[in-house]
Amino acid sequence: MLLVKNKHNYMLVNKNYAVSEDFEPENLVDTGNGYRLNQEAFEAFKEMQAAAKTEGLIFEINSAYRSVAEQQSVFNAQCAQYGQAYCESHVAKPGFSEHHTGLALDVKTPHNGTFAYSKEFTWLKEHAQEYGFIWRYQESQEKYSRFAEEAWHYRYVGKELAQQVKDSGLSYDEYYITLLEASN
Numbered sequence: 001m002l003l004v005k006n007k008h009n010y011m012l013v014n015k016n017y018a019v020s021e022d023f024e025p026e027n028l029v030d031t032g033n034g035y036r037l038n039q040e041a042f043e044a045f046k047e048m049q050a051a052a053k054t055e056g057l058i059f060e061i062n063s064a065y066r067s068v069a070e071q072q073s074v075f076n077a078q079c080a081q082y083g084q085a086y087c088e089s090h091v092a093k094p095g096f097s098e099h100h101t102g103l104a105l106d107v108k109t110p111h112n113g114t115f116a117y118s119k120e121f122t123w124l125k126e127h128a129q130e131y132g133f134i135w136r137y138q139e140s141q142e143k144y145s146r147f148a149e150e151a152w153h154y155r156y157v158g159k160e161l162a163q164q165v166k167d168s169g170l171s172y173d174e175y176y177i178t179l180l181e182a183s184n
Contacts (some may be wrong), residue, residue: 009040009103009132009158012176015146018095021068025102028065037062038102041156042134044107052123060064060121062108062152066099098136103156116151129153129162134172141171147179 013019027039037045045061052059066074072094079087097102109120128135133156139149155172157165165175 009038009156010161010176011101011103011175013096013098013101014173015092015096019068019100021095023068023100024063025100027151028102031061031064035105036059036102037061037064037105038156040158041103041105044132044156044159048128048133051127051131052120055123056125057120059107059109059124061105063099064104064107065102066097068094068100069098070099071095089146090150092147098153098155101155102176104136105154105156106150106152107154108152112153116149121151124154128164130159132156132159132162134162134165136172138171144173163178 010171025038028036029039029042031037031042048181049059071092075087075091075094078091082090092098107120107124108115109118111118115121124133133154135151136153136155137145137147137150142148156162157172165172168175168179170178
């Protein structure tokens with residue numbers, strides 16, 4: 001296990017890079033619906049949400065910051081309900097969740113149905129990087145992220161880096177390790 005080295009927007013947290021048990025993200029704000037998110041990420045989310053709304057699309061935050069203790073509860077509940085095999089590919093262990101950073105969020109629509117088949121998801125795939133977000137867990141990148149696809153999970157890294165990651169075609173894990181970490 002490698003501990004996260006910094007608290008910047010581009011930090012990597014995954015199955016190999018963990019936060020310490022006492023990790024505290026910077027600048028968390030209340031999103032107004034029971035969640036907390038990094039202030040810069042929340043401002044970018046509201047801008048992205050407003051832009052989508054002009055096209056008749058609605059999505060909202062369904063999950064955001066989680067402490068290590070909260071992730072332990074999520075992990076235990078999901079494993080109890082769906083089994084260990086499911087947890088290995090769908091649920092981060094405590095300390096290894098991007099939600100600990102305060103920069104990751106899950107979104108949902110008020111419509112019935114699967115988010116992956118929604119117009120909102122199609123819009124986010126095309127536009128999220130314009131607001132500093134990357135679609136984090138894609139089926140084509142499972143080899144690197146080691147998580148199953150999650151159409152609803154987005155990570156704030158800032159506009160410039162989000163566009164670079166999207167343009168590269170690399171997973172964020174690949175991009176971080178080969179380009180960001182190598183340059184530090």
